[in-house]
Amino acid sequence: MNQDYGSVRRLVPFLSLIVLYGMVIALVLILSQQILSDISQGMNLTETLVLPLTLILPLALLGAIVYQILALLRDRRKGKPGTSLKIRLTLFFSFTALLSSVPQAILSVNFVDTTMNSWFGANLGEALDGGVKTSLAYYHDKAQTLKNFAESRSLPTLLSSSLGGTSDHFWDRLSEAAPAIGTAQLFDKNARLILNGGDPRGFIKNPLILQRMDGALPKENIQDVSILRTLKHFSFDSQPYTLVMAIILPDGFDEVSNKLTRARETYRQLQKFNDTFRSVVVLFYIIFAFPIFLISLLIAFSLADDIIRPVVNLEEATKRVAEGDFSIRILTQNRDELSTLVGSFNAMVSELELSRTKIQQTEKITAWQEIAQQLAHELRNPLTPIKLSAERIIRKYRTDPVALEKIIEPAVHAIVHEVDRLDTLLKEFSDFARLPTPVKELADLAELVEEACQPWEVSEPGVTFRREGLQTGITALVDRKQMLQVFTNLIKNAVEAMNGLGTIFVRSSLVKKGYTNYCRIQVQDTGPGIGSENRDRVFNPYFTTKKAGTGLGLSIVERIIFDHGGSIWFESQPGFGTTFFIDLNLEKA
Amino acid sequence: MPWSNSSTTVLRSRLGLLLLAGLLGWSALPAAALNLEASVERKDTDALLTIHLIDFPRDEVLKALSDGFRTEIVYTIQVLRRGPGFLGIPSEELLQERILKVSARWDQFENEYQISLADGGQVSVSSPGLLFGLYTQMVGFALDLPAAPSGLPPNQIKIRAEVWPIKLVSPLTLMTFFSSEYRLQSKWKTLVLPGEGQ
Numbered sequence: 008m009n010q011d012y013g014s015v016r017r018l019v020p021f022l023s024l025i026v027l028y029g030m031v032i033a034l035v036l037i038l039s040q041q042i043l044s045d046i047s048q049g050m051n052l053t054e055t056l057v058l059p060l061t062l063i064l065p066l067a068l069l070g071a072i073v074y075q076i077l078a079l080l081r082d083r084r085k086g087k088p089g090t091s092l093k094i095r096l097t098l099f100f101s102f103t104a105l106l107s108s109v110p111q112a113i114l115s116v117n118f119v120d121t122t123m124n125s126w127f128g129a130n131l132g133e134a135l136d137g138g139v140k141t142s143l144a145y146y147h148d149k150a151q152t153l154k155n156f157a158e159s160r161s162l163p164t165l166l167s168s169s170l171g172g173t174s175d176h177f178w179d180r181l182s183e184a185a186p187a188i189g190t191a192q193l194f195d196k197n198a199r200l201i202l203n204g205g206d207p208r209g210f211i212k213n214p215l216i217l218q219r220m221d222g223a224l225p226k227e228n229i230q231d232v233s234i235l236r237t238l239k240h241f242s243f244d245s246q247p248y249t250l251v252m253a254i255i256l257p258d259g260f261d262e263v264s265n266k267l268t269r270a271r272e273t274y275r276q277l278q279k280f281n282d283t284f285r286s287v288v289v290l291f292y293i294i295f296a297f298p299i300f301l302i303s304l305l306i307a308f309s310l311a312d313d314i315i316r317p318v319v320n321l322e323e324a325t326k327r328v329a330e331g332d333f334s335i336r337i338l339t340q341n342r343d344e345l346s347t348l349v350g351s352f353n354a355m356v357s358e359l360e361l362s363r364t365k366i367q368q369t370e371k372i373t374a375w376q377e378i379a380q381q382l383a384h385e386l387r388n389p390l391t392p393i394k395l396s397a398e399r400i401i402r403k404y405r406t407d408p409v410a411l412e413k414i415i416e417p418a419v420h421a422i423v424h425e426v427d428r429l430d431t432l433l434k435e436f437s438d439f440a441r442l443p444t445p446v447k448e449l450a451d452l453a454e455l456v457e458e459a460c461q462p463w464e465v466s467e468p469g470v471t472f473r474r475e476g477l478q479t480g481i482t483a484l485v486d487r488k489q490m491l492q493v494f495t496n497l498i499k500n501a502v503e504a505m506n507g508l509g510t511i512f513v514r515s516s517l518v519k520k521g522y523t524n525y526c527r528i529q530v531q532d533t534g535p536g537i538g539s540e541n542r543d544r545v546f547n548p549y550f551t552t553k554k555a556g557t558g559l560g561l562s563i564v565e566r567i568i569f570d571h572g573g574s575i576w577f578e579s580q581p582g583f584g585t586t587f588f589i590d591l592n593l594e595k596a
Numbered sequence: 597m598p599w600s601n602s603s604t605t606v607l608r609s610r611l612g613l614l615l616l617a618g619l620l621g622w623s624a625l626p627a628a629a630l631n632l633e634a635s636v637e638r639k640d641t642d643a644l645l646t647i648h649l650i651d652f653p654r655d656e657v658l659k660a661l662s663d664g665f666r667t668e669i670v671y672t673i674q675v676l677r678r679g680p681g682f683l684g685i686p687s688e689e690l691l692q693e694r695i696l697k698v699s700a701r702w703d704q705f706e707n708e709y710q711i712s713l714a715d716g717g718q719v720s721v722s723s724p725g726l727l728f729g730l731y732t733q734m735v736g737f738a739l740d741l742p743a744a745p746s747g748l749p750p751n752q753i754k755i756r757a758e759v760w761p762i763k764l765v766s767p768l769t770l771m772t773f774f775s776s777e778y779r780l781q782s783k784w785k786t787l788v789l790p791g792e793g794q
Contacts, residue, residue: 031601074685139704146705226705268664268704271663271664272666272765273765275664275665276764276768277661277768279663283772284768284770287773290774291770291773
């Protein structure tokens with residue numbers, strides 16, 4: 008159940024990006040649809056929703072990508088694990104997205120281009136031109152027919168012979184003479200209709216037209232019908248007459264002509280702006296595709312993160328192991344090859360930890376064996392003078408009891424002295440062996456060093472103390488008492504090494520090993536230094552070059568530092584002095 | 597931060613500004629020059645508008661008409677109430693917006709120019725002189741004036757004109773997004789309605 012929950016939680020960032028990807032695509036599709044709709048309605052594009060698409064959305068996505076790139080560069084400069092791999096993966100995914108989108112773009116633009124060229128090819132243009140020309144020819148033919156007949160010499164004769172007759176007679180004669188004429192109306196001087204004939208749709212409704220001069224009248228459109236008319240004034244027997252003749256064009260002629268004209272206009276525009284429009288299509292494609300490409304880049308970043316996470320965890324864990332931390336384990340809920348690698352790594356570290364524990368146990372046994380030997384050796388040293396003194400007293404008592412008085416006191420003194428020495432030896436051993444578990448608290452390391460220096464500064468006037476870089480405020484979790492003992496022992500060793508005359512330098516600085524921060528404290532003396540023959544034994548119990556020393560001081564120091572998770576070592580140059588270095592872990596001391 | 601040394605930061609800032617300016621500039625390309633003169637008279641509840649277009653691209657339009665294309669002028673007219681708004685800050689309240697379209701084409705059947713007027717009427721003229729006389733101006737267009745929700749009458753009219761030398765068909769109108777040569781646009785002209793204070 009927990010594993011399922013963890014898997015879902017791990018997928019959340021990736022799923023969020025997928026959702027964002029879907030939203031961006033939906034937004035692009037909606038906006039593009041809106042734009043195309045606005046275009047078809049002839050709206051002004053700058054007042055549509057283009058602006059958010061072309062400006063705000065890409066800018067927001069671009070900002071997110073720039074942030075990711077800057078973070079990546081910062082990680083690279085800091086040497087964060089997995090950065091180079093992440094850069095390579097991101098570049099790979101980005102190029103993949105680009106390489107797949109470029110052919111699509113070319114294909115889409117070519118498709119639009121080819122479609123337009125095939126739809127609006129030369130044949131269509133010729134057909135449209137032909138259609139318009141035919142319409143025009145038909146129209147002009149009808150108009151010319153009207154004009155010619157109106158100006159024909161036979162028309163006055165036909166009219167004069169029809170006057171006084173019936174409309175049917177008039178129309179029969181006129182349609183016989185000019186079959187193309189659709190209607191005819193003859194008015195007298197008072198605009199009163201005298202004769203008429205033909206399709207009533209062609210009759211004029213407004214008598215004011217009769218006041219016009221001879222010639223073609225404006226074309227009239229009534230519903231689907233277009234009517235061409237011509238007007239002619241005559242005079243018979245000093246009486247003026249007006250003849251109006253019309254040709255009714257076929258139903259829908261005007262509408263079809265208009266559609267043809269419009270279609271030809273569209274065709275000509277597409278031909279005229281073909282090249283420009285192709286560039287515009289490319290630009291629009293870029294506008295719509297750019298945000299999608301940007302979101303692909305963001306997904307590339309996220310994918311790269313997801314892929315390198317186990318590798319980064321492995322790298323970090325390897326460093327921790329190299330630093331000696333065998334407790335680290337990598338958690339993984341994947342079931343892929345990388346998780347198998349992580350499992351193997353965890354098993355390897357467990358084995359290493361087990362081996363190290365065994366080695367440490369072996370070393371501990373060996374160390375205690377050595378200590379036991381040393382202790383036995385040290386215990387044997389005072390026993391010899393005790394035995395000798397006791398034997399001397401007994402021998403004197405047996406051979407010369409009178410003279411016993413002379414030797415009894417120095418012999419007993421010698422025994423007591425050696426017993427005292429044994430007592431001291433055993434007490435220090437007890438201290439060393441039963442060093443209590445540190446009780447850690449946050450303590451200012453500079454203050455502890457200062458506290459250790461001050462008594463020696465007072466009691467040893469021949470020794471000069473110099474503090475370099477000893478800054479307060481650097482705190483660590485330590486047992487104050489034990490740490491004070493460490494610094495006191497080191498300063499005591501330094502003072503004794505210089506025979507109370509010289510300079511002791513105390514320094515502190517911050518160092519970083521891997522990802523761990525340490526405070527490094529140095530105690531340097533100007534004594535004779537440690538000979539190369541003794542360097543390997545400096546921290547061994549009971550090793551000392553001093554007559555009064557027990558040889559446990561530096562062993563105790565090393566033990567305390569070890570218990571605090573730190574490290575201690577020294578550098579020495581005969582004739583110039585010795586420097587002891589202590590690194591204390593600031594994070595988990 | 598180590599990477600934010602001054603020269604690099606300045607360079608990045610400038611590149612960013614250039615990019616932003618480019619995008620902004622591209623998305624709001626200025627239209628070519630077109631000016632208009634306008635006046636307004638009040639007649640009862642109506643406003644009578646007279647608009648003249650100046651710097652009208654006659655040659656371009658004539659060429660388009662002779663090539664068989666349609667040409668169009670679009671007037672956007674806004675009726676406003678301008679006055680003190682929230683905290684006395686001057687504000688404009690849009691009461692009405694009218695889009696008026698006037699188009700012209702060459703009628704090759706009748707061999708004359710046909711003008712479709714804003715009020716829906718059609719006029720045919722035979723010469724370019726007559727065409728431009730009618731086409732590039734709108735005289736005495738009656739605009740009814742609505743009252744503001746506050747009951748106060750409008751006191752300002754804004755007019756903007758757009759000229760399409762060739763009235764582009766869809767989807768060629770996409771081209772106007774990238775270039776202003778296909779659609780000339782004037783700046784907004786503000787007229788104060790007589791008889792109404794600001």
